[in-house]
Amino acid sequence: EPEVTQTPSHQVTQMGQEVILRCVPISNHLYFYWYRQILGQKVEFLVSFYNNEISEKSEIFDDQFSVERPDGSNFTLKIRSTKLEDSAMYFCASSEALPGQAYEQYFGPGTRLTVT
């Protein structure tokens, strides 16, 4: 069964450094998402991406964050200057785009980001 994959599984970085989290969505999916889960809190939506542009973003997704689909398979989340409060598990998800129909999102295993 096709899966969403994410690399690395764990990233440790110093405050102020840039990080790039990588995701490979399921190959025939067209919608891509990033979510995060701070330890002990709920999974929160960050951003959705469709047709090479941001479709929707939350208030968490400020100017420090950016997303990109640099090639036909990868989907990346960049945090420009990490803060301690960016420490969280970051989940990538993808779904088929079915206009006018509901669709489910498939989640990757997550990248645990630790900012020191």
Next chain:
Amino acid sequence: QSVSQHNHHVILSEAASLELGCNYSYGGTVNLFWYVQYPGQHLQLLLKYFSGDPLVKGIKGFEAEFIKSKFSFNLRKPSVQWSDTAEYFCAVNEGRDDKIIFGKGTRLHILP
């Protein structure tokens, strides 16, 4: 826009029946999900409701009932197993909105 899960931590013995409560606050069309996260694994879809029969069956013997008048989507299983130990997340997608809104999760611990 919120999803409330009534129980944060549930402990049951094997063969006990399970019901995990979930309520959401949105009056329009919703798509409803239960996701499960087994220890050390990623979020997996347990079951979903988009439309039609409000009683939906998912994997591993789980089912959930959508009660529109109560804004609820409770998860049930008649007889739990030790392997059901996991964290369970109720989630809502509003109409054709992109994002899924998650509840805080219920940590289920099954005693062998």
